[in-house]
Amino acid sequence: MTRTKDPQSAGLARLAGLIADETRAACLLALLDGRAWTAGELARHARVAASTVSEHLGKLVAGGLLAEERQGRHRYVRLADARVATLVEDLAAHVPPPAAGDPRPVRTLRESSAGSAMARGRTCYDHLAGRLGIALTDALTERGLLRQDTGFALTPAGLDWFAAAGIPLARAGRRPLVRACLDWTERRPHLAGVAGAALCRHALDSGWCERIGSERAVRVTPAGGRALSSLLGIAPDALR
Structure with a gap:
């Protein structure tokens, strides 16, 4: 047959x-x-x-x-498009960390510094990732602005928070308003989707964050630390 x-x-x-x-x-x-x-x-x-x-x-x-x-x-x-970015990031998150004793090429100080910066904060296509992305996601969740119990979803208070912060959420198209993206360095989900992209764009445009080097790494500026502390109660030290 x-x-x-x-x-x-x-x-x-x-x-x-x-x-x-x-x-x-x-x-x-x-x-x-x-x-x-x-x-x-x-x-x-x-x-x-x-x-x-x-x-x-x-x-x-x-x-x-x-x-x-x-x-x-x-x-x-x-x-x-964003779907390709999601595919690549999700696959990267499933790569197991090096096992103890696993031989790796010796990295230069520059490579090591770049890797540390990427782990602290980076862009994942059009949203924030690394410890910075996780800190923002946790803060939104702890304040009842984002739900994670049945998948990612903004609460009514969350929608109000984005509006009050001056972060418009363009809901045209098929892209979900919020989506969980598995962080490949933290092994936990961070905020993606329309809301994640809008928050990242606002953070860069308003000077809360700035790109560093030629990689995807970003860092929180002093003004950004103050803004995120005021808006989400995140301690500035947690963003450095």
């Missing part, structure tokens, strides 16, 4: 094959900062030749994981 192959399983295998390459995975993780990168920038980040990364980017664009933009002579790529 001949069985018809499931087209969904074939598609899933193709998708997994796209991600199952260390260079392509490095590019996808870098693009979680939500910005557009050139092939040269990604080549330097992944530590491969520009010609090598161009071939990989072509496969990711053809596979629908990246979108390509051209500006003059320059070619830029970015994650295709």
Whole structure:
């Protein structure tokens, strides 16, 4: 008896094959900062030749994981949409931490500092992650603004809080208002979705947070520490 192959399983295998390459995975993780990168920038980040990364980017664009933009002579790529960002972050969160005694290459002081900064606070596509993202999520939950008992949901008080803080929630489209995103460094969920993106955008636009270095790392400014302490009762020391 001949069985018809499931087209969904074939598609899933193709998708997994796209991600199952260390260079392509490095590019996808870098693009979680939500910005557009050139092939040269990604080549330097992944530590491969520009010609090598161009071939990989072509496969990711053809596979629908990246979108390509051209500006003059320059070619830029970015994650295709928020669903791709969710897929990459969720997969990263399932990577087990190194086992004790597991040999790893010696890291430079610069790499170690960058890793620590990313763990403290970073952008995950268009929302905040790391210890900063967890601190914000916990504070919203403790104040009854966000529910986590039956999945993430803003309470009426939470909707009022966003409005009072001057953070508009654009609910057009199919994207959920709030969504739990498993944090790959903290191994706990942080706030994503429309509300998470709006909070991140407001934090950066208002100067509560600022980007540092060329990675996704962000840090809370003194003004941001005061604002978040006033609005959510988060101790400034917990955000540094």
